[in-house]
Amino acid sequence: MPQTKTTTAVVGGLATALAFGGMFTVAKSAFSRVDPFHLTLARFTLGSAIFVLLLLTIEGRTALRTDGRLLKLWGLGSLGFAGFNLLTYVGLQSTPAPTASLIMAAIPAITVFVMWARTGKRPTVITLALVLLALTGVAMVLGNGNPLTVFTGGIGPGGLLILTGAIGWVIYTTGAAGFPGFSVLRYTALTSTLGTLTIAIVALPAAALTWIPNPSAADYAAGWWQILYMAIPATAVAMLTFNHAVRALGPANGVLFINLVPITSFTIEAVRGHQPTTGELAGVALTLTAVIANNLHSRRTTGNNSAAAAGTDKTAITAT
Numbered sequence: 001m002p003q004t005k006t007t008t009a010v011v012g013g014l015a016t017a018l019a020f021g022g023m024f025t026v027a028k029s030a031f032s033r034v035d036p037f038h039l040t041l042a043r044f045t046l047g048s049a050i051f052v053l054l055l056l057t058i059e060g061r062t063a064l065r066t067d068g069r070l071l072k073l074w075g076l077g078s079l080g081f082a083g084f085n086l087l088t089y090v091g092l093q094s095t096p097a098p099t100a101s102l103i104m105a106a107i108p109a110i111t112v113f114v115m116w117a118r119t120g121k122r123p124t125v126i127t128l129a130l131v132l133l134a135l136t137g138v139a140m141v142l143g144n145g146n147p148l149t150v151f152t153g154g155i156g157p158g159g160l161l162i163l164t165g166a167i168g169w170v171i172y173t174t175g176a177a178g179f180p181g182f183s184v185l186r187y188t189a190l191t192s193t194l195g196t197l198t199i200a201i202v203a204l205p206a207a208a209l210t211w212i213p214n215p216s217a218a219d220y221a222a223g224w225w226q227i228l229y230m231a232i233p234a235t236a237v238a239m240l241t242f243n244h245a246v247r248a249l250g251p252a253n254g255v256l257f258i259n260l261v262p263i264t265s266f267t268i269e270a271v272r273g274h275q276p277t278t279g280e281l282a283g284v285a286l287t288l289t290a291v292i293a294n295n296l297h298s299r300r301t302t303g304n305n306s307a308a309a310a311g312t313d314k315t316a317i318t319a320t
Helices: 003-030 036-059 070-092 097-119 125-142 147-152 156-178 184-208 217-222 224-249 251-271 278-319
Strands: none
Touching (some): 003 070, 003 097, 003 224, 003 251, 036 184, 070 097, 070 156, 070 184, 097 251, 125 278, 156 224, 217 224, 251 278
């Protein structure tokens, strides 16, 4: 892989982590005026419009074609945009922002199992052990130092919703591998637009039936800066940079940047006056340790495999 492409992928992954890290605090601050459903709809209506305009400008109108794969793109977009964000925002109403962001740290672990199911290639014992260690760290934060609290209801329904949304997010991001002929921008633009349509199908009838609040123009005006943050840095920028990192570095390495999300979120909350407990800090440390160790193990394994392949090729050439 060219060094420049690797560098841009790493920078993109870092940009995603910073934008997503602030997303939870910003979104929660808007809930007093705009409910999660309408906030999600406003966010992705604007974000998808940006994606489509970029796609038309860079690749032209033909890039809007789904090439006969409309339903698959719609399904993936619904999981990644409607499912993940609606479940996350609804769960965020009853979950502290730092805790919600740390649940995101389970995404690399979920990715390992999703890729296992997709490819049939079993991860190494070391990888599985480190994944479980990372999940233990997440459980420690959720249980304030006691990971067993998760199994006795400590995670709460809000946390479970966020975790379910994270699974949908992983299926969406890894699903991009099924569209090698699509650019990152094209895949993102089409899936976000179709996912936004699903959000509208859910939110608008629910508001008409008064199942959820129906914000006024004044409510949207009051939350203008939150909506813009969610639509531009946390959507237009973060989605493109994240999908680029996943495609350039591979799903297993690309999603590792998500583990920086809780660090960003915890830092923001600390600046705002939140004092993390010893149990939370221990859980964060354990999670990051496991993630870094898994990354190093993955790189070492990849390097050994490449060296072995090169040796095999050399032997074959010599024999010839």
